[in-house]
Amino acid sequence: MISLEKVSQLCYNITESYLSLNNSNSIIQETQLTLQNSRRDILNTVFTNWNPFGSKIAFSYNGGKDCQVLLILYLSCLWEYFYTFAQQSQYGMEYMQFPISSVSSVLISNDVNFLTMEHFIKDTVDRYHLDMYDFSNAKNSVSSKKNMADLFQDYLDDKSEIEAIVVGVRHSDPYSENLSLIDMTDEGWPNFYRVQPLLDWHLTNIWSFLIYSGEPICGLYGEGYTSIGDIDNTLPNPNLNTNEKHQFYFSEELKSAFNRNRNQSTEIGIDNGDQDFKVNLSNLDKSDRQLLHSYNATYYPGWYLIDEKLERAGRIKKP
Numbered sequence: 001m002i003s004l005e006k007v008s009q010l011c012y013n014i015t016e017s018y019l020s021l022n023n024s025n026s027i028i029q030e031t032q033l034t035l036q037n038s039r040r041d042i043l044n045t046v047f048t049n050w051n052p053f054g055s056k057i058a059f060s061y062n063g064g065k066d067c068q069v070l071l072i073l074y075l076s077c078l079w080e081y082f083y084t085f086a087q088q089s090q091y092g093m094e095y096m097q098f099p100i101s102s103v104s105s106v107l108i109s110n111d112v113n114f115l116t117m118e119h120f121i122k123d124t125v126d127r128y129h130l131d132m133y134d135f136s137n138a139k140n141s142v143s144s145k146k147n148m149a150d151l152f153q154d155y156l157d158d159k160s161e162i163e164a165i166v167v168g169v170r171h172s173d174p175y176s177e178n179l180s181l182i183d184m185t186d187e188g189w190p191n192f193y194r195v196q197p198l199l200d201w202h203l204t205n206i207w208s209f210l211i212y213s214g215e216p217i218c219g220l221y222g223e224g225y226t227s228i229g230d231i232d233n234t235l236p237n238p239n240l241n242t243n244e245k246h247q248f249y250f251s252e253e254l255k256s257a258f259n260r261n262r263n264q265s266t267e268i269g270i271d272n273g274d275q276d277f278k279v280n281l282s283n284l285d286k287s288d289r290q291l292l293h294s295y296n297a298t299y300y301p302g303w304y305l306i307d308e309k310l311e312r313a314g315r316i317k318k319p
């Protein structure tokens with residue numbers, strides 16, 4: 001497994017490579033702009049408020065597509081921040097040591113996760129060197145079922161040095177229209193700064209960058225899921241049922257994906273005309289495959305849905 005320094009450098013190379021795509025495709029152009037803005041926000045505002053090599057900032061990660069995009073971008077900025085500092089130093093780059101070996105992170109986990117997601121989280125926690133907080137160490141250990149705010153409180157009771165938590169929320173998420181890059185938590189929540197560099201990203205930007213990155217993506221997205229919650233309240237998006245034909249918007253990204261040959265991809269591709277090119281998906285767990293069989297329907301992969309009003313249409317209570 002490569003080090004945090006190396007994976008941050010890889011994420012930097014992915015970001016730079018995406019930004020240098022010379023393409024008339026409007027999704028790519030728009031994503032390049034929004035990527036530049038988020039990168040500037042992270043480097044010029046977030047990292048000047050909270051040193052990313054210090055102990056006051058943490059990353060909230062649940063394996064979803066939005067926080068994965070943000071994580072790639074965050075790590076890319078981490079490397080850029082280090083590199084810029086190292087360049088200014090009187091010593092050569094080869095004498096500079098990357099100051100941290102992992103990124104302080106928090107996952108509010110539930111006990112009803114898809115196993116595919118559990119495995120994906122485990123693999124990516126290792127891949128991206130996330131130092132995931134272990135709730136069994138919480139001073140006020142979980143006694144009864146607690147909500148998200150309570151669990152953040154448990155986390156902060158223990159990690160009192162944390163001031164800011166990076167979150168992959170977008171303006172199109174519920175109740176998020178009025179958020180800004182840095183917001184204090186709402187009433188009823190423990191006090192911390194929510195750092196939200198992805199607010200202006202749209203669904204098309206997320207898929208464009210993630211597919212181009214060549215990084216492994218949670219396998220559930222290949223099966224028609226578009227937003228992933230608990231196993232008992234998340235279905236494949238009904239709008240992606242293969243009864244109706246859908247368009248594939250990301251062939252440029254797929255064809256020119258970063259370091260494409262590196263990937264050991266799993267199959268995707270429903271009639272996209274690009275059968276040779278595959279999105280890099282994590283393996284689907286057997287139990288989730290069986291669950292999908294039980295629906296007696298097939299679905300286009302999640303990235304065939306670009307209307308963000310429908311993004312959470314699969315997040316419903318099962319009858």
Ligand code: ATP
Pocket residue numbers: 060061062063064065066067068106107108109166167168169170173226227228229
């Ligand atoms: P998707 O919507 O496809 O599941 P996602 O999980 O990244 O992707 P949201 O569900 O909209 O996006 O959540 C927004 C952000 O909130 C995440 O990117 C993550 O930073 C944070 N978040 C959400 N749920 C959790 C959780 N259980 N633990 C830690 N962070 C979380």
